[in-house]
């Protein structure tokens with residue numbers, strides 16, 4: 001029987017998830033959608049976002065039940081799983097309500113605006129036998145899953161240096177205009193790389209960051225060095241302070257003992273591997289990270305297994321990591337993580 005999903009919040013991310021469910025086929029059925037905006041609910045308003053093609057259309061809006069109040073979707077007995085794509089401040093109240101209602105839950109990142117709030121969700125998630133998964137999508141993007149495997153298997157030796165970069169103009173809309181709501185680029189965008197760094201190397205012992213606010217009252221451009229015993233150089237830069245028209249760009253360069261891997265989303269052949277005096281393109285698994293993430297969530301529910309590729313506790317740790325980075329920007333020195 002298909003897993004019956006309800007999606008709350010139909011902006012760029014909600015629309016992206018709806019399209020991914022539609023591509024997944026019979027394993028899942030979106031039986032209800034909720035948004036306070038009638039145009040979004042009717043599929044009339046396409047949301048702007050940073051990944052081209054992510055919400056290109058393909059979902060049939062005529063079929064599911066429609067709610068203007070997300071609470072009504074959460075209490076709908078016909079729903080097995082709730083997928084929350086609301087602005088960040090709504091993640092904790094709607095997330096807790098969904099867990100209390102006995103639903104499986106996919107929760108967009110960052111799971112909460114603060115680490116203290118994120119831990120409320122971790123406690124609730126660890127007390128239920130339902131699948132509760134944070135949507136840390138980079139752990140599912142083909143260029144990044146390739147990297148995780150190469151690092152874990154030491155396919156090209158140990159990592160000597162790893163640099164990540166994720167930059168764009170300031171996203172539009174009232175949620176992104178508010179640093180209090182979104183947490184600025186540090187929490188909203190750069191979190192992706194902080195989380196992936198945690199995924200690759202565990203939590204660092206310290207962070208040392210510089211940055212500035214320009215679009216909101218939060219940190220909108222940040223650059224961090226992460227302190228590890230086992231890797232000499234790990235750093236990441238995240239920004240939504242680029243000029244309009246610059247576009248979105250995510251990239252990494254990872255220098256192994258025996259090869260250098262380079263990914264750039266703006267290149268036609270995004271991943272290359274240089275070794276033995278040659279630079280070669282690397283073929284990647286097809287599909288976007290969102291497709292793989294949603295297929296994994298549905299598979300966990302169908303097979304009654306807890307997510308291992310990403311946990312709520314790890315997602316909370318990534319919020320803690322970014323909070324330490326923001327503190328380092330404010331204080332002007334390294335911050336040691338306990």
Ligand SMILES: NC(=O)c1ccc[n+]([C@@H]2O[C@H](COP(=O)([O-])OP(=O)(O)OC[C@H]3O[C@@H](n4cnc5c(N)ncnc54)[C@H](O)[C@@H]3O)[C@@H](O)[C@H]2O)c1
Nearest residue numbers: 009010011012013014035036037085086087088108109175
């Ligand atoms: N994983 C990723 O790559 C990624 C990318 C973009 C955004 N996000 C995250 O997804 C979340 C949503 O971002 P977005 O860009 O889709 O935002 P958005 O502003 O485009 O969309 C939010 C939608 O929620 C609706 N909404 C707001 N409050 C509501 C409420 N109380 N009840 C019902 N509907 C309500 C709005 O009408 C809007 O349609 C954010 O937490 C963001 O950080 C993740």
